[in-house]
Amino acid sequence: MPELPEVETIKRILEPQLAGRTITRLILIRPDIVEHPTPEVFADTVTGAAITSMDRRGKYLSVLLQDGGRIVLHLRMTGCLLVTPPNWPEEKHTHLVFHLDDGNELRFIDPRRFGRFWLFRNGEEDTISGSHKLGPEPFDNLFTADYLSGALSKRKRAIKDCLLDQSVVAGIGNIYADETLFVAKIRPDRAASALTDDEWQRLTDAIPVVITQAIKANAMTPGEYLVGKGQEYRNTPTLQVYGHAGEPCPRCGEILCRAVVAGRGSVYCPTCQGGSSC
């Protein structure tokens, strides 16, 4: 479900509820959600572990443990993490339940079951989850127009496709690729190699702005998050084009069009993002 802003939102909501807690028991309803090590070792190791904090890198979340180990997870398309009171009704597709020492439970819910968990013990390097292949965060000082054009200006593929490459910049998915390209006034299907210096600059500027705005717009209380099951961010008013095909462009009033770019549904303004028709 989530891209960087949503994962960050989840982190900010959950971290205060998890920091300082100890995991007393893990129920592995669907052990195949655990990628590493084995589900049994995963359960044995996290049982009794104290949680110190959480971390986010791109779309990955980590739960840091006092002993130096960490749980790494990726929610993929439909994964959801909830901290619930005891006896909170169990959602369909609940696959993991971490019992905590305050009686609450951390539950992993995922209808499509694409989400995955890994555990790395103190000193164990993560070379398997994919988080080690991530490019810079959008807020990183390394994320500059020179960096972006240097990484992409020889690629002939669509710029949108390039933005979805997590090794170039971490955390952008289908929604925020469309949103950032809209703000930067670049059509999603433009070849990366055809972008001008000015366009690289606009795109580099747009990305952290759009992401920051979305994190702000997503903010909610733990209560709101629990009741809404973390599904409420999709129609955020800050989304200017994603989900708005057929509606007027918020900038020029032209009808936003939809096309398939890089195999993904894409929405853009045919007028202010570049000129030609859909």
Next chain:
DNA sequence: CGGCCCCTGACG
């Protein structure tokens, strides 16, 4: 690179 796969649910 494109194409297919992992899954379920919503929608036309």
Next chain:
DNA sequence: CGTCAGGGGCCG
């Protein structure tokens, strides 16, 4: 019934 969905890995 078919198609699509916020993700990513793997395959030739």
